[in-house]
Amino acid sequence: MTKWTDLQSASFLESNARDRALGLVDEGSFTEFCGPMDRRPSPHLGVLGDAVEYDDGVVTGVGRIGETPVFVISQEGRFIGGAVGEVHGAKIVNTVRLAIEMLDAMVAKNPDTPEAHKPIVVFSFETGGVRLHEANAGLLAHAEFMDQVQKARGKVPVIAVIGSKVGCFGGMGFVAAAMDAIVMSEFGRLGLTGPEVIEQEMGREEFDSSDRGLVFRTTGAKHKYIMGDCNFLVKDSVAAFRAQIADLAVLPIADFEAMRRIGSEAAVDKQLALVALAVELQPKDSLDVWAHAGNEAPAELNDAPYEEFIAKAQRLAV
DSSP, rough: OOHHHHHHHSSSTTTOOHHHHHHHHHHHHHHHEEEEOOOOOOOOTTTTTTTOOOTEEEEEEEEEEETTTEEEEEEEEETTGGOOOOOHHHHHHHHHHHHHHHHHHHHOOOOOOOOGGEEEEEEEEOOOSSSSHHHHHHHHHHHHHHHHHHHHHSSEEEEEEOOOOSOOOHHHHHHHTSSSSEEOOOOBBOOSSHHHHHHHHHHHHTTTTTTTHHHHHHBHHHHHHHTTSSSSEEOHHHHHHHHHHHHHHTTTEEEEEEEESSSSSSHHHHHHHHHHHHHHHHHHSHHHHHHHTSSSHHHHHHHHHHHHHHHOOOOOOO
């Protein structure tokens, strides 16, 4: 197993689900829920003749950052693209439920529990959405997870981190958008329908999934940051994600309401304003929107390294 200190300098993009889970919390503090030794693989994959994993492609557990309990969900894209099935879904749903139960028990015992001692949930996404082998169970898990996120609202912050190879697509794109805050690295991608699926269904003239530049200009973190779909953009290292989570962990729960993308009349108004802007601009490329946001030479900004981008990027105001 990689040493915790080595994990901190590791690329988040290149790290597997377990290393991300271990590295995002304090050294030696992580306790896994329903891990490989518990042998809870999908009950469906074996019947279909497919390989199984004993953690079903997701690492769940609890650790801490300082005094804050951190409930972690970390998906493994190298197993069926991080897709959600029955066991995988049950693990992510119940991790949020346990965080809510912990908070309720803490507050019942001590109503003056400091904010920094209250739990948070961190979800490291690496997924294409529902596992087609277990579509009904996977869709149900999406709905149950979003229900838990709503139950956590105003109580337990639920934070998305996106910086792994597969990105966050399919129904999980909806799930991420429903969470309190989104943290991405420039290698992260977020969307609903993946580029390959768009090309398959609509043709290459609609979206060329082999055009890596186009893919990242459309679904990548830099674009999501300028659009406001991503709250924080960090460097590609486990330590950078961990540092941003540590900053969020000590905030009062009320501060997260302004970071959300859905769930208020103001958020609806903002989304409608974006639709109206799209109709007005008729952009052919995301760089057209960047320019409208006040970014000079958007193509150069797109290629800029992290430090230059974060210093110069103007975010879209609607």
